[in-house]
Amino acid sequence: MDRLTTIRIFYALMIALAPLAHRPRQKNAADADDAGRDALPANAFPKWARASLPTLDSMSDVEAAVLAGASLAALHAVVTSGQREAPPFLGVLRARQALAAAAHCAPAARLREDDAALRDALLLAAPDAALSPAGRLHALFRLFGAPRFGGDHGDVECAGELLGLNGDMAEYAEIVCAHVAGAGEPLGRSVAAAQAIARRAGANGARAEAAELLALWGADLVLAKRLGWERPLALLALRVGGMRDATGRRLRPGDAAWPSAALRAYALAAADAHLAAVDLQRRASMLVAVLPKLRAKPAGRVVALLLADDGVTPAAAARATGMSDRAARRLFDRLVELGGARELTGRETFRIYGL
Incomplete structure (x- = not known):
């Protein structure tokens, strides 16, 4: 991304986060905890940042990057909550994003399971039983919510095992670390990490679908670390699979047009995740309300x-x-x-x- 793109993303983030910076101060810690559990208003997401794929396709990369930055800023306010405790529904949101990511990736992984079958493949499996291919795909994105997940070498190695990758997984962990530590804005580093992972996996002789899945997984990991999130949310895989080139062929991380597609995918996926969070906050409040009964x-x-x-x-x-x-x-x-x-x-x- 050029300097102009970076500057515009920065200002989009400032615009999106401005309402959060001007919230009234809470009177005490208890009030702050209660406020963190209040219903998330649907209008917390800037209307101008919500766009359809056809609209995004008509935009320049700079315009798409602005919308992606604003969408991620609004989602950032949900994920981090600004409070001492995470929103009570965050675990469900992370798990639902993982399930949706697995469902979107199933065709690329040559699997026929839909989201219901993917849920069954993992939740109905015996505790000590070996996972099916569908279960492993679902488990890949659920790693983001696994106990003690830190995005370190061991987590990257676990992702590689679920994908059936052979060789030294330290190479991929090094790519993740390099893009987390390098200079640049979060979106650009995330997209670049996905491309680097896909290239390395291809050079190592990995299956094309396994290389692509690890690239999508790694991109979300880098993005979360660059944004300062405690844990990643599956985002890129939910939308980038629907991106096509002029001939109708699905774009992959090795394609020249893929970075542009990834920007648009993040803009759409972050907006979708924010909308899901609004719904889950309402459902979580209903669940907590019936507990005394x-x-x-x-x-x-x-x-x-x-x-x-x-x-x-x-x-x-x-x-x-x-x-x-x-x-x-x-x-x-x-x-x-x-x-x-x-x-x-x-x-x-x-x-x-x-x-």
């Missing part, structure tokens, strides 16, 4: 599980809380009845519940 002693722990992940099975809740399977099923039925949770599968058996 639940009689089961482990209800609070089950609510915490629902606030931490995309979906929870009664069996998993029973293992985590010491409840019987039957008691866990009754508790989830009660949560659905009160409007605090939804059943996500539509099945009579092997049900999964979530916000």
Whole structure:
């Protein structure tokens, strides 16, 4: 990106963050915690930054970069919250983004599973069972929400194992570290990291789809670190797969037009994630509101599980809380009845519940 692009992105960030800088000061720490849990207003996202793909395609790279910067700034305000504690729904948002990323990448990985099948492949797998290809793809993007994830060498190595990559994964970890530490604005470093990872993987003889997936994963990792986020959100994979060249061919990190496509993908994906956060904040508030109506002693722990992940099975809740399977099923039925949770599968058996 040229200097003009960087300057314009900077001013877009300032415009988007200006309302946050002028919030009234909270009276005390308790008030601040309560404010962090207030419903996220839909108008927290600047209307001028929300655009469709056709509109973005008609823009220059500089204009697309401005929208991407503004979208990420608005999402940054959600992810970091400005408070001592993260928003209570952030775990669900991260898990839902991971599921959506896996669903968007499934065709490129030569898989036929949709989002429901990808969820089943991971949440219904036995604790010690080997994951299916669909489960590994889902697990790749769920690494961002894994306990103790730090984006270090071990995490990059784990991503490579899930993708079936051979060789020294330290090379890819070095690329990530170099782009996190180098000069430049976050978007440009993220896009450059994806291209560098794809080139290195191709030179190492990796399968094209595995190289592309690692590049998309690595790009979001670099972006999060450059933005100062505690953990990444899956973003790029949700939109860049829909980008095509003039012949209709899907663009990949090695293509000359891919950096332009990635800018537009980030603008769309960040806007989508912000919209999802608005909805999840509302659902999380409804779930917390029904907690006093639940009689089961482990209800609070089950609510915490629902606030931490995309979906929870009664069996998993029973293992985590010491409840019987039957008691866990009754508790989830009660949560659905009160409007605090939804059943996500539509099945009579092997049900999964979530916000």
